[in-house]
Amino acid sequence: MGLLLAIGASASAHAQSPAQFPPTPAFASPFLPANHWAVQAVRRLNALGLTDRRFGWLEGSLSRREVGAALQSAVRTAQRTRPEFAALTLGYWQRFLDEFPVTADALVRRTIPTTQAEGWFTLGYARETGHLLPVRSRDNSRDNVDPPTPLGTRSDAGLDLGLGIPLGRYAVANFAPQRTEGRWGLGDSYLMGSWKKVGVWLGQRSFAYGPGNGGGIVFDGTTPFLGGGVSLMEPIRLPWIFRYIGPINFETFLSRIDSSASVKHPWVVASHGSFSPFPRLLLGFTQAFMFSGSGLPPFNWPNFKEMFHSHGATVTGGREFENGIASGEVRFRAPTPVVPTTFYLEWGAEDNHKAWVLFPATVAGVQVPAVPGVPALSLGFEHAFFHRPCTDCNYYATWYRHYVFKDGWTVNRTLIGHPLGGEGEAWRLYGSWDDPARRWRLNAATFLRDRGQFNLFSPTHQGRSTGGELNATYRAAADLDVVLDGALEVGHADWTESSVFGGFRWLF
Numbered sequence: 001m002g003l004l005l006a007i008g009a010s011a012s013a014h015a016q017s018p019a020q021f022p023p024t025p026a027f028a029s030p031f032l033p034a035n036h037w038a039v040q041a042v043r044r045l046n047a048l049g050l051t052d053r054r055f056g057w058l059e060g061s062l063s064r065r066e067v068g069a070a071l072q073s074a075v076r077t078a079q080r081t082r083p084e085f086a087a088l089t090l091g092y093w094q095r096f097l098d099e100f101p102v103t104a105d106a107l108v109r110r111t112i113p114t115t116q117a118e119g120w121f122t123l124g125y126a127r128e129t130g131h132l133l134p135v136r137s138r139d140n141s142r143d144n145v146d147p148p149t150p151l152g153t154r155s156d157a158g159l160d161l162g163l164g165i166p167l168g169r170y171a172v173a174n175f176a177p178q179r180t181e182g183r184w185g186l187g188d189s190y191l192m193g194s195w196k197k198v199g200v201w202l203g204q205r206s207f208a209y210g211p212g213n214g215g216g217i218v219f220d221g222t223t224p225f226l227g228g229g230v231s232l233m234e235p236i237r238l239p240w241i242f243r244y245i246g247p248i249n250f251e252t253f254l255s256r257i258d259s260s261a262s263v264k265h266p267w268v269v270a271s272h273g274s275f276s277p278f279p280r281l282l283l284g285f286t287q288a289f290m291f292s293g294s295g296l297p298p299f300n301w302p303n304f305k306e307m308f309h310s311h312g313a314t315v316t317g318g319r320e321f322e323n324g325i326a327s328g329e330v331r332f333r334a335p336t337p338v339v340p341t342t343f344y345l346e347w348g349a350e351d352n353h354k355a356w357v358l359f360p361a362t363v364a365g366v367q368v369p370a371v372p373g374v375p376a377l378s379l380g381f382e383h384a385f386f387h388r389p390c391t392d393c394n395y396y397a398t399w400y401r402h403y404v405f406k407d408g409w410t411v412n413r414t415l416i417g418h419p420l421g422g423e424g425e426a427w428r429l430y431g432s433w434d435d436p437a438r439r440w441r442l443n444a445a446t447f448l449r450d451r452g453q454f455n456l457f458s459p460t461h462q463g464r465s466t467g468g469e470l471n472a473t474y475r476a477a478a479d480l481d482v483v484l485d486g487a488l489e490v491g492h493a494d495w496t497e498s499s500v501f502g503g504f505r506w507l508f
Helices: 001-012 035-049 064-081 083-101 103-108 242-247 301-310
Strands: 120-127 154-164 171-175 178-180 183-185 188-194 199-204 225-232 248-256 267-278 281-291 321-335 341-350 361-368 375-385 426-435 440-451 463-479 481-493 495-507
Touching: 035 064, 035 083, 035 426, 064 083, 083 103, 103 120, 242 267, 242 341, 281 301, 463 495
Parallel strands: none
Antiparallel strands: 120 154, 120 495, 154 171, 154 178, 171 188, 178 183, 188 199, 199 225, 225 248, 248 267, 267 281, 281 321, 321 341, 341 361, 361 375, 375 426, 426 440, 440 463, 463 481, 481 495
């Protein structure tokens, strides 16, 4: 309660100085998963224009510190200019305080966090049916492939730990062992050093980029990468006339994966960045390469440098040794007077510069972050389209499939891009109901998919399918959630894929 009063007092103190919020205390803080409620909440408040401009659009990887500071700014803004959202923002801050008391205390009191760990522990039961491993090319063609591999029915205990441990002001450890699909893994576990607005990490992390609710074109946050990277922990502003570029966000990482079919130990390098020249506009990009590995040209500076210009062909004797996927994105908050509305578009290309125009992938949508009269409710609609490849070209622009890396755009046979899986299209209607004053919060979606011949899950899941997703969380106590996750997809060709998880999440 003391921290809540401190936020309220701060809001009053700054009521006469718009946007003059105090700078965020600088200390290392672990990243939050893209599907965490606090990430979704702060992005929703940003879409309502309630967060401080210095946080930009709050996209990319977000730390607990940045999310908490953005929630603070939203509380102040709502109390000063948007009283209809004051209860909503203060409720989100209270929930953040319950879940991350060490981070919240450091933000309010402007101190260095103690070494006390904070996080969550989830335990429950999971069951999956009808899931597939994607196709695998046998040779340098799109047609001679091993079909998708059924995984059968799997049921097991599900476990997930998200433990952040401050190591002084400039370092933090994140430990996230998990058990999913009957296997143990480390999840997002890493060490990170942070100084001012720059963080450097080593370990294992997953990434989700793009504006779409149904998944990003390049990365969808499903698979952790072992390696290291550099991230801006908060957007920066350049000096002089370059300040008109607005808040700039950027991160990059380098990883080495186990294999892609016969190619052992290829590398993955990726970058994501964005800038916001106007508060209502965001422009961004994502680029990633899978490259080198056994039997391919080596990872050295000439090959690496040329990969960004000519696929490395000019320095490897015309021999291709990479698979690159890139996307650009635009987000716009429309100045609609009654219904707050955000439009978004992600436009991607697979393995060839001409594919931007000839064989693109697009994810386009519109979101209402708060329905008028029902501020707890948000709704959205989006359409995803992955172009059919050139059937007269041997090795050209086949989404998520490649003739060198024969497992395609996957890691350990798990798709790392959009869940549609390549050629085809999908329509998605989604919404959430989240009122911090209530114990329940819900996220739901329904979708229609139509997979084409060259999809990673064809021919087994080729054609039309319908389905839905539901995430329900009930806060039974300040430190205990009851969680239910479910997904169902039914193919018109008489197939079904489903998953369900039920359990408890303890906060500490």
